[in-house]
Amino acid sequence: MEWLQQLFNGISLGSIYALIALGYTMVYGIIKLINFAHGEVFMIGSFTGFYAIAFWGLGFFPALILSMAVCAVFGVLIERIAYKRLRSSTRIAALITAIGVSLLIQYVVIYIRGAQPEAYPNVLPNRSFDIFGVQISSQSLLILLVSVVLMIILQFIVHRTKIGKAMRAVSFDPDAAKLMGINVNNTISATFAIGSALAGAAGVIFGVYYTKIEPLMGIIPGLKAFIAAVLGGIGIIPGAVIGGFVLGIVETVVSALGLSLWRDAAAFIILILILIFRPSGIFGKNSKEKV
């Protein structure tokens, strides 16, 4: 029973990693940039949700949607201001800029509101069910459900809509896409908007599930999501989801074995192992990578 409980703990954790990892992987897929500021978009989403709930009295779903919208705009702004003009420069320049943007956002938020943590208000009713000896709270069920629904919507957008088709085309070959009449700039912005909206949703879900939010909260989940994205094969959307869940479950198993102090280390060991033995990730095709 203990193991079933641990598995459930892992899936809940993994669903948050998966949501953030999606944004990483989408952005990488389209402009080959590892957007290290993604963890900060997640943090901004979390704070937007917090202020919406605590000060404007919104419910969980309105706050979730508001925070997704704010993050979408925020993500596009980051892309337009910081990354767009670097699109033709070296990848290392864009990467360093991304790290700079990440630090900038963190410390501007600290400058504005201070570094003290905030406690997320209780917006969801919380009852625990006992299923086969596993304690499952209604909150974590709802959160899992929201994550899965968002992932299904994303899958629909990417494969069944025009903008999704454009995204896939740009990701495949930007120059050819341009020749076919696709507006590459708008498509890249749309990718940032969708990825950031998912990070915003993850921020609100994280806040409700873990209660404590603070300006530096994006760093570790951001890095973990990055690992999840690499694990699944960066640039591949289903890979990010599977990578997220696998990472969540691995971390939980490590803790469950009594090695809780090794949990973060385990995640980074996975990153190193993947980069050594299978750099294209679980779902990646083994292609000659041009890093």
Added chain:
Amino acid sequence: MNKNVINVLFALSFLGMILAACGTGGSGASGDGGGDTVHIGVNMELSGAVASYGQSDTEGIELAVEEINEAGGIDGKQIKVTKVDNKSDAAEATNAAIKLTSQDKVTAIIGAATSGNTLAQAQIANDTETILLSPSGTSPNVTIQDDGTLNEFVFRTSYIDPFQGTVAANFAIDELGIKNAAILADNASDYAKGLGTAFKETFEAAGGTIVAEEAYVAKDTDFRSTLTRIQSADPEFIFIPGYYEEVGLIIKQAREMGIEVPLMGADGWDSPTLVELAGADALNNTFITNHYSSEDPDETIQNFVTRYKEEYDGASPNAFHALGYDSVYLLADAIERAGSTDSTAIKDALEETKDIKLVSGVVTIDKDHNPIKSATILEYVDGEQVFKTKINP
């Protein structure tokens, strides 16, 4: 390279000259040592990261000084206080101590609020033979250096960290009748590790069993898997030494998972943020050890609380207020018994302090310059701290 070294040496020697000049200038300026005042320096965190600790300590100190001066001072000598802000920074604390000892020529320094900033002054206190009394620095190495030598002129008013672990173990066994306990400690802090070890030793010595011992690292947010592990060991009680940011989440997650046993921690829990993070319901059936409770019916405490409320518009004094207040009385008592403001005499008198009744308990100073006194146990009831009992060492 060589040129740089020479430049640095030159700059240092220049700095030394300036300092020396300041030192002599200072001693010339303040010739009023002795006479009819006792000059005490306050070196506190009045701004910066832990300003709330330093400010509370200082308010307590000022209240006590006012009271003593109104009542005629120490042996007829009025207390004169010089406050310096160390900005919650160890280097600033050292600077402030240099200023207080060389320029103001104080008899004693009260401060700082935290162990680290007190340690930053210890060397200066020993060298200049100035009493250094920390109201709330609880780390054992404030008074005893790592190699076991005593910081001769350094004292403290609070008890030390591991003591709270001992008290918690005694409380669990004697008052709650616990046989099996688990420990979940913050592995990144000496404070939590010290408490955890002390709890374990005392609890096992009294015949209890530690069924699970787990650790976390500060800034973790997900404790469910570790808690599941603890849950499967089926403890009757969980000791969680740590700070409120993580403890709040641990308590919330534990209660969600159906862990209903009593949880206990120490003064690191003592913050309004804990209640926000964990929720008032989840905090029921949890206990903390603390320095004092403003709800304690004891007469000394109630007098202090009333006095404080008159001064500060009805606000309730916290443990730091009480410790700051007690520090002044502890020092005043020693100066009175020493009969002079000679620092060696005061040091000897402080070392001989026995059974002095203060707000935070009846204090005797032991050979390590730490006070022996009782600890207060508080219980959280619907988000409020309620006085539960006092445990003697």
